[in-house]
Amino acid sequence: MQKTPNYKLYFWIVTLALAAAKVIFTFRPEIDLFTEEAQYWLWSENLAWHYYSKPPMVAYLNWIGTSIFGTTEIGVRFFAIAFGLGSAWVTFTFGSYLYSDKVGFWSALILQAMPFWWLISTFHTTDTSVAFFWALMAFWLYRGIKEDKKRWWALAGLAGALGLMSKAVMLLAFPFLIFYLFQRKQLGKKWTKLLLFSGLMALGFIPVLVWNFQNDFMTFRHLSQLAGGGESSNSDFSFGQKLVQFFEYLGGQLAMISIFFIPLLFGSLKNVLKFRSQEKFYLILPAILTFGGFAVLSFGTEVIVNWPIFAYMGLPIVMASWVEEQSKSWHKIRNWGIVIGIGLPLILVLPDFTFLKSIEGVKKGEKAVFRRMSGYQPLADRLNHLQDSLQIQEPFYFSETYHMASELSFYLEGNPQTHMLNMGARRNQFDLWPGMEQFLGQERTGIFVSWNYDSPGEFASFQRLIYEEKFPVTFRGLPLRIATIQVYQNLTEFDPYVPETY
Incomplete structure (x- = not known):
């Protein structure tokens, strides 16, 4: 008698191994924080009800992570790895609940x-x-x-509240749920439980309302601007440009799901539409509604590739359950998609255990991928050295982008609060914090750091320039970027660009 495979054990072996690979990646010395990660970490140093563009969950999680592990990359990325493992576990559990542990296992792997x-x-x-x-x-x-x-409705409401404290797109849960219940003709029967779910989920909206009420509803203005509303919308935008924008959106979404799973995706979606399976329809409905909504939006504004991806969480279960009913050739397509989809990222994130990443072309490709998360630690080390060698006491650091300012705050000794000098950018969280105006006429030393500009220009004037240099950074021996470093004494004029849009 053949022993039944222990798919739960297989799931944990694979998932924990992938989590371990990400921990190893986090400790690679040539890889720094992604610039958005650095920004969200800086939010955690300035805890609030809400932030300019996002709810507070990411800041709270960073505060917990760095409280445990210190101000380190693993402190910031701990919850990314943990929640990635958690997402895989939910997928395995959901697939097992609907079908079997075997389907759950393959769902999690997909x-x-x-x-x-x-x-x-x-x-x-x-x-x-x-x-x-x-x-x-x-x-x-x-x-x-x-x-x-x-009980399940209440737990779902609490999970929804936490999701709403993570990102505003969680509000799409309401049209998804209402539409699903309506087409099943259960909306009237479930209305009391729907109210329970909605009431609990609405608790996650309290921080948004409190902060925005105190700050002239800036987040709502910002989201409206991103959606193509407001003064910045371009009425002369041609249909051809809109079409290009849509196809860029479409290609980006297929890439996020994986081009290797496109046959499985279309085969399983066709199956759902043909046989009207309610549980499978439930799983694909968020993806269809969200993808369609952002597709329409892409004709009016640029849709960032990551915006809809949260709604794709049910697709692996649909794909895995459909493949199990197909011939072995489809199993091979699934297996190769998984091998390539896991193998390529592993080669990318792990250190060079083999000779492959030492090949010049591969090394250049890796440099291109990690360009936005490399060079900040060496740059901060150089700034720390200059501060000591020039005997500068309590300087303030500033840059023209929140990306550089956030990275410097993370990697500089003592994690000082850095500043952004707006030289033409849109509004961001730095606009709401005390700025460089506090240093006017105070004989303080200001250190300007930039990948893009040679000086602060007309936006900030100082009594004198003490020191300047061009500092090159490398990635595994390859030239990466050159930073401008300028050390100034006594801020005399401060006239930053004031954006009119949100």
Whole structure:
């Protein structure tokens, strides 16, 4: 008698191994924080109800992570790795609940072979937590609908509240759920449980309302601007440009799911539409509604590739369950998609255990991928050295981008609060914090650092320039970028660019 495979054990072996690989990646000395990660870490140094563009969850998680592990990359990325593992676990559990442990196992492997999962489970951004809480909410909601128990509706509401504190797109749970119940003709029967779910989820909106009420509803203005509203919308935007923008959006979404899974994706979607399976329709509905909504939006504004990805969490289960009903040739397509989808990222994130990453072309490719997360530690080390050698007491550091300013705050000794000199950028969180105006006429030393500009220009004037240099940084021996470093004495004029849009 053949022994039944222990798919739960297999799941944990693979998932924990991938988590370990990400921990190893985090300790690679040539890889620094992604610039958005650095920004969200700096938010955690300035805890608030909410922030200019995002809810507070990412800052709270960073505060917890760095409280445990210190101000380190692992402190920032701990929750990315943990929530990535959690998302895989929810996928395995949901697939097992609907079908079998075998389907759950393959669902989790397909998820972990998708590029978007690698992004949200390696780098700690707002997508990390919203994807996890969406998956958890969707699982508990389905149990609530099927088992008709208030407990699951309540738990789903709490997961939704935490998701809403992660990212505003969590609000799409309401049209998704209402539409699903309506087409099943259960909206009237479930309205009391729907109210329970909605009331608990709405708790996550309290921080948004409190902060925005205190800050002239800046987040709402910002989101409206991103959606193509407001004064910045371009009425002369041609249809051809809109079409290009749409196809860029479409290509980006297929890439996030993985081009290797496109046959499985279309085969399983066709199956759902043909046989009208309610549980599979439940799983694909968030993806369809969200993808369609952002597709329409892409004709009016640029849609960032990561915006819809949280809604794709149910697709691996649909794909895995469909493949199990197909011939062995489809199993091979699935298996190769998983091998490539996991193998390529592993080669990229792990240190050079083999000779492959020492090949010049591969090394250049890796440099291009990690360009935005390299060079900040060496740059900060150089600035620390200059501060000592020039005997500068309590300087303030500033740059023209929040990216550089945030990275410097993380990597400089003592983690000082840095500043952004707006030289033409849109509004951001730095506009709401005390700025460089506080240093006017105070004989303080200001250190300007930039990848892009040779000086602060007309936006800030100082009594004198003490020192300047061009500092080159490398990636594994290859030239990467050159930073301008200028040390000034006594800020005399401060006239930053004031953006009119949000």
